[in-house]
Amino acid sequence: MLRFAHTEFLWGLLAIPLLILLFIMVSRWKRKALAAFGDKNVVKLMMPEVSLSKPWLKFILFIIAYGFLIVAAADPQVGSKMEEVKRKGAxxxxxxxxxxxxxxxxxxxxxxxxxxxxxxxxxxxxxxxxxxxxxxxxxxxxxxxxxxxxxxxxxxxxxxxxxxxxxxxxxxxxxxxxxxxxxxxxxxxxxxxxxxxxxxxxxxxxxxxxxxxxxxxxxxxxxxxxxxxxxxxxxxxxxxxxxxxxxxxxxxxxxxxxxxxxxxxxxxxxxxxxxxxxxxxxxxxxxxxxxxxxRKMYDSKTFKDFEDRFQFLLALALILLVLEFFISNRKSVRLSNLKLFEVKEKQV
CATH class of the missing domain: 3.40.50.410 (von Willebrand factor, type A domain)
Structure with missing residues (x-):
């Protein structure tokens, strides 16, 4: 059985759609700003090391890490053992x-x-x-x-x-x-x-x-x-x-x-x-x-020995944040120079 010790922290998940919307709006603004400089192909040649896909990758990693952190803060707990308890009630x-x-x-x-x-x-x-x-x-x-x-x-x-x-x-x-x-x-x-x-x-x-x-x-x-x-x-x-x-x-x-x-x-x-x-x-x-x-005795099954499971989510979040930190917004020089499909002209 899964439960959360602090369900109030789960409200933080509502910020995820807002962050996604904000990121999309900023990305569109950047594209419009670049388009104002001139032709798209010319602008790319002027900024050969700038990657357009890596900011999206970094943002996806950040959002996933944020979600893990919020759920970890809510402290998910798992009932590891079912017990049959004797109770006396009405x-x-x-x-x-x-x-x-x-x-x-x-x-x-x-x-x-x-x-x-x-x-x-x-x-x-x-x-x-x-x-x-x-x-x-x-x-x-x-x-x-x-x-x-x-x-x-x-x-x-x-x-x-x-x-x-x-x-x-x-x-x-x-x-x-x-x-x-x-x-x-x-x-x-x-x-x-x-x-x-x-x-x-x-x-x-x-x-x-x-x-x-x-x-x-x-x-x-x-x-x-x-x-x-x-x-x-x-x-x-x-x-x-x-x-x-x-x-x-x-x-x-x-x-x-x-x-x-x-x-x-x-x-x-x-x-x-x-x-x-x-x-x-x-x-x-x-x-x-x-x-x-x-009051009469009756049997009731209940979960006992709830164990915290926030550690795993916290570890995953930290790994994703470290990975996001080390991913550069620039293209890899080696990969940029690697042109697998370029056809070289034969010298006569």
Missing amino acids: DLMILLDVSNSMLSQDLSPNRLENAKRAISQLIDNLHDDRIGIIVFAGQAYVQLPITTDYSAAKLFLNTINTNMVPTQGTAIGAAIDLGMQSFDFKNGMSKAMIVITDGENHEDDAVSAANHARDKDVTVNVIGVGSEEGAPIPIIKDGKQAGFHTDSAGKVVVSKLDENMGREIAAAGNGVYVRATNANSGLNIVMEQMGKMQ
Whole structure:
């Protein structure tokens, strides 16, 4: 298994296209400058030792060396051994509302980003529990299957946005049903869901779905995000706010937190309901309740003994840079004098 210890350095690879573009522009400028002196063949005779191909060779070597240096700085590591580890934990599925109403800004910076920040903190505090993520609006989709790879969980979490689900709405019941389908009930582990939503469910019977989950010994907890006063729903275009959503009468739509719905779902799912605020996400209260769940031993395969591999890339980069340094921009005198295909005239 390959991983990078410092992925932030990989952003340096974005400079490669810019360097190539800059080199091409400079090369074109040089050609135009030489053309301004006169006929191309005459200019070549005036500069017999100047090579037109070697600068390209030197640049190619430099770009390859630069790429190797950037990847080496990111510290690639290889997992040399797979181990089967005994863990004791439970299965946790996060059901995150990504409908447009989650962009309302009655929580800072908005409901969705506030929820994502809380989930990220939750992942940081997990140890041996397995976690999965489902996103939903008018439909529900599995964003991350149940896993113990917390790094992958945070990576997938960062990509979540309101454009992921094309059908608008808030189908909490469909999300709970999909969560039930995603669990492996044969492993006998305790299972729970955390629904994070503003509670405006208009699509299905979420309470009935929570009842079904409770019958299967799956706890359904609900965290309500938003406020009872509500806030308008921004329209985002090209990353910028472009007004607010309006109804058919032209009035600005105000999205309000439906706490009654959240309480009903939590009660039906034998879980707890907590309202999130800017100061408290509510996840700590839910996790306290989940701490009472029974953990079960399970097997987990994981890579151990990761070894650094940056040395090889660094060595290659240094070799290429030394080679580039010793390549001259001038033609080789011996090669220039070697005319294999020149036909000599016979003397009479």
